[in-house]
Amino acid sequence: MKNFSILGYGHIGKVHEQAIRDTENANLISIIDFNLPSDLDAITYSTLESFLQEDTTTDVVVIATPNGLHREHAIRCLKAGKNVFIEKPISLNVADAEEILAVANEKGLRVFSSMQLRFSPVVQYVKKLVENNALGKIHMVNVQCYWNRNRNYYKLREWHGTDDMDGGVLYTQFSHFVDIINYWFDEVKCVNSRSFNFSHSDITEFDDSGYVDFIADEAVGHMTYTTSVFNKNFESNITIIAEKGTIKIGDQYLNQMLYSDLKNVCCSNKVSTEQKNFHPEAIQEVSDALFRKNESILDGKFAVDLVKFISAANDFAKENKLHQMNAYEVSHS
Numbered sequence: 001m002k003n004f005s006i007l008g009y010g011h012i013g014k015v016h017e018q019a020i021r022d023t024e025n026a027n028l029i030s031i032i033d034f035n036l037p038s039d040l041d042a043i044t045y046s047t048l049e050s051f052l053q054e055d056t057t058t059d060v061v062v063i064a065t066p067n068g069l070h071r072e073h074a075i076r077c078l079k080a081g082k083n084v085f086i087e088k089p090i091s092l093n094v095a096d097a098e099e100i101l102a103v104a105n106e107k108g109l110r111v112f113s114s115m116q117l118r119f120s121p122v123v124q125y126v127k128k129l130v131e132n133n134a135l136g137k138i139h140m141v142n143v144q145c146y147w148n149r150n151r152n153y154y155k156l157r158e159w160h161g162t163d164d165m166d167g168g169v170l171y172t173q174f175s176h177f178v179d180i181i182n183y184w185f186d187e188v189k190c191v192n193s194r195s196f197n198f199s200h201s202d203i204t205e206f207d208d209s210g211y212v213d214f215i216a217d218e219a220v221g222h223m224t225y226t227t228s229v230f231n232k233n234f235e236s237n238i239t240i241i242a243e244k245g246t247i248k249i250g251d252q253y254l255n256q257m258l259y260s261d262l263k264n265v266c267c268s269n270k271v272s273t274e275q276k277n278f279h280p281e282a283i284q285e286v287s288d289a290l291f292r293k294n295e296s297i298l299d300g301k302f303a304v305d306l307v308k309f310i311s312a313a314n315d316f317a318k319e320n321k322l323h324q325m326n327a328y329e330v331s332h333s
């Protein structure tokens, strides 16, 4: 049994609370946030500082504060001797992610990241197909993320839409999709990207849409994404085109097998599930991994790969925009 405390009791902090309560080998000790209800069945603190001064029993702090605070909060917890389970993304740049891992290493502590869609049976199924070479040579990997984030979403939380706290739609909305590509393939490298702002330019500091070209091992990869879909989320999916089969998985939580046509493999549609919340599996894994003391699929090093990919995509997009603006100025001068 491992003892958990939660820093940040907003939307996802509450999901973690329930996941800890639902998990046999996890015990909830404290919840830390500015204004907490008085009837919580946990010790409450209004600041991280007061928690770190008083707490003697927490093994892992779940960091569920806005993206831009993860680095500071993780490092303060690690320096106080706590393992950390950080919500995605673990940070908004590679240097911060590496610093978190370096501090953990120095202190002999663990960093985990909330890449809980790795536990979807559909994702696990494809992982095994790739590992066992059941798909043969993989030619193409295609990621499509077409969602809606309306003005209310950006007004609801101060940190949404800002460069320094939110970091953009690849980090906040679509990082799970990038993570699953990283999970399936050994080496994933972003090679180009462009971004556009179709409908949020007056409300967000970053673009709402774009595409990313990448290489996944030897496969050609392409991701298109937007939060500008009319009215509501439309679809999100990942397609693999390979020598011995075609596979398409999807839905917001990557829990559905949408299409599969595989040589010598039948019944793959049966892996679809209605389960959407994989946080309980993640809490269980963090607790087990601390007992096992060996590698975990939620280890922080995998979360660094995610930050590397997205930060490269954002850099390519900025560079391409600059070239475009320069070309425009030259042609109009």
Ligand SMILES: NC(=O)c1ccc[n+]([C@@H]2O[C@H](COP(=O)([O-])OP(=O)(O)OC[C@H]3O[C@@H](n4cnc5c(N)ncnc54)[C@H](O)[C@@H]3O)[C@@H](O)[C@H]2O)c1
Residues within 6 Å of the ligand: 007, 008, 009, 010, 011, 012, 013, 032, 033, 034, 046, 047, 048, 064, 065, 066, 067, 069, 087, 088, 089, 114, 115, 116, 157, 171, 172
């Ligand atoms: N894994 C997932 O599927 C998933 C889903 C949604 C959000 N997230 C991530 O979870 C994190 C939180 O997102 P959210 O939607 O819950 O945001 P939120 O705004 O609903 O909650 C954040 C909470 O942190 C608290 N907080 C901020 N600064 C604090 C501080 N210094 N000390 C104590 N508390 C502080 C706020 O008061 C708020 O209650 C983000 O990193 C987000 O990207 C992950």
